[in-house]
Amino acid sequence: MRRTRFTWLRYVVLTAAALVFAFPFYFMLVGAFQENPTNTPDSLVPTSGWTTGNFTNIDSRIDLVGSLLNSLVFTAGVLLGTVVFGLLAGYAIARLDFRGRGATWVLMLLVQMVPFQLLMIPLYVQITRGYGLGDTYLGMILPFAINTTAVFIFSQFFRALPKEMFEAARIDGAGELRLLVSIAVPLVRPALVTVVLVTFIGPWNEFLWPFLITKDATMQPLAVSLANYISNVAQSTANPNGAILAGATTLAFPVVILFCLFQRYFTASDLGAAVKG
Amino acid sequence: MASVPATELRDPGRLRASRRRWLGTQPIGSLFSLPYLVFVLVIFAYPLGFAVYIAFHDYFFTAPGVEVAKPFVGLDNFVTVLTDERVLESFRNTGVFLLINVPLTVVLSMVLATALDSGVRWASAYRIAFYVPYLTASVSLVGVWMLLFSSGGLINSVLGPLAPSPSWLISSSLAMPTIALYVTWKQLGFYILLYLAALQNVPRELHESAMTDGANGWQRFRAVTVPGVRSATTLVLILAIITGANLFTEPYLLTNGGGPDGASSTPVLLIYQQGIQQQNPDTAAAIGMLLVIVVGLLSLTANRLTKES
Structure with missing residues (x-):
């Protein structure tokens, strides 16, 4: 009872x-x-007054499609760097015996502990003034180019594969790159999905860094241009609330839909490794 | 290679063995991890050293190609920062934030994870609902909260005569607590997930034997669940402290740049304002270093407090 x-x-x-x-x-x-x-x-449950005008309203001020494309390029660049270089590094750490393996592992742990707010000013100086990459996609992508959490997830999955499989392939004369691409990667496909999801939300939602380095409105990802709309444009607009919500919906729903589709890949154990500092 | 003794050249097996000792069995691993190592050097190690350099020098931006001496000034930047009332206020605001956000986060996420654990119907629907705010861009959600908590917004019209005046986000005593509430709501799903993982490791037998001893739900929660997830609590505390010290988007957008009159400003907001808007990267870097030290000390304290005695 x-x-x-x-x-x-x-x-x-x-x-x-x-x-x-x-x-x-x-x-x-x-x-x-x-x-x-x-x-x-x-x-709260309206029956009339439906419109798509809010989307055209905000689009006339911040170029919704252009911003979405910038967000996509930013996110795709980070995903590409993370998947290619993350797979290589994760595989090396998990399955290869080479000089510097232990040091690489320690570096990965240290990177997780460095807070971004301490790096913000020097990175800004370095990337905009040192490399002249302000208002470029490369400048946006660079600080996020290889997600350390992803390298961790990859190395954990590679480590769990049976040792004999690798030995057999090596005896058959397969090179390490070939072994990685045609044997190891297909076996860790769930890790790949998890990594893509975990990595995707980082640059897609990121505000501070692209906000710092993009002054040119045509280069700004949606998070930045929506924030500009909220903090500057909205005050001079007659009825900004609908437009703000339309912009917020455009930014939020790609992630919400992705998550609902792939939510079984978001398990507690994967995210245990995804804890970021 | 020139220094390899002649005997080893005649004995390829030994040469290979010594090379293996130096480079490992698969030296190609160095090549595989090279891009990541270069990335860490360029994006983490170098800026970290640079941050310390800036904080101890009279550093300022110059036109490209112009070389001007940037003298070493010892602790001057730290003195400037620590005697700046706005900086001290931002650290006090962070303190207010943490006092509200951290206890709420720990209690709510532990309770909800416990309620969600072990055979609840529609568990995955609940999980999606809890987790979606964590995944969604803060800029989007801040836009929604701004409307909900505005003077004539939905929250105030529900509260009617109980609505605070001045309203939530423009009241100097309520601005920071409202931000704390928002961040608790946004991040809670992630902490629930951490607790759910920790709950898997609490042995069922402990609950069963507590039940045979006649313990009720609340007693079991206190005597079995809470101590069972202690290590997760340490993690949640530290992550909540780090998140709280990192606030930027929320005071920048929700309270229009740390308003009213600095009542919700945060250290990272000041780093942006001083370092980039006012072009004083040296004091901004000093604020960053102070912040990291404060966060480190708070995290150590949290770790000490939740250690088993």
Whole structure:
């Protein structure tokens, strides 16, 4: 009897919390398609006033499609660097015996402990003034080019593969690169999906770094141009709320949809390795 | 190679053995990890040294190609920063943030993870709901919260006469607590996930024997669950402290640049304002170093406090 009462309480707590978590998303999505997003509780479920005008409104001020493309290029660059160089490094650390293997492992642990706020000023000086990469995709991508968490995840997965398989392939005369590409990588495909998802949200959601190095509005990813809209343009607009919610929806929903599709790859054990400092 | 003794040249087996000792059995591994090592040197090691250099020198931006002496000034930048009332205020604001955010985070994520653990129906739907704010861009969600918590926003119209005046984000006493509430909400899903992983390692038998001893749900939670996930609690505390010390997007957008009048400014916001807007990278780097030291000390304390006695 005590058990059933406890179970009942459990569902009340969970459902209440889930509503608190989900409500702002509901508000965002509905408001994005409303002529006048509500501020009162009695019109939370609107039946009329639907419009796509908010998207055209914000698009006339910040070039929604251009910003989305910038976000995509930024994210794709980080993904490419992380997958190519992360696979190589992760494989080397997990399966190859070479000088400097231990040192590389220690470096990876140290990198996780360096806080970005300490690097922000020197990186800004180095990349915009030293390399002249302000307002370029390369400058945006460089600080995130190889995600250390991804290298960790890859090396853990490679380590779990049976040793005999590698020995047999080496006896057959396969080179290490060939071994990696045609034997090891196909076996760690789940790790690849996890890494792509974990890495994707970093640059897609990142605000501070691209905000620092892009002054040219045509180079700004969506997170930056939406923030500019919120902090500068909105004040001089008659009815900015719908447009803000339309921009927020455009930025948020690609990630939400990706996550819902692939949510079984987001398990606690993968994310245990994904803890970032 | 010139120094290899003649005997070894005549004995290829020994040569290979000594090369193996020096470079390892698969020296190609160095080549594979080289891009990552170069990345770490360029993006982490060099800027880290550079940050320390800037903080101890009278560093300023010059036109490209112009060489001007940037003299060593010892602790001057640190003195400037520590006597700047705005900097001290930003650290106090971070303190207020942590006092609200950290306890809320630990308690709520532990309770929700426990409620979600072991055979709840619709578990994956609950997990998605909890986890989605963590995955979503802060810029998006800040936009939504800004509207919800504005003077004429939904929250105030629900509260009616109870609505605070001045409203949440423009009140100097409520701005920082509102940010703390927002960040708790946004990050909680990640911490719930960490606790869920930790709960898998709490032995079922402990719960069963506590039940045979007649312990109720609350007693079992206190005597079995809380001590069982102690190492996860340490991790959650440290990550929450680091996140709290890193605030930038929230005060920049939600309270319009740390307003009202600096009541929600944070150290990272000041690093941006002083280092890039006002072109004083030296004091900005000093704030960064102080922040890292404070975070390190707080994390050590959190670690000490949650250690088993």
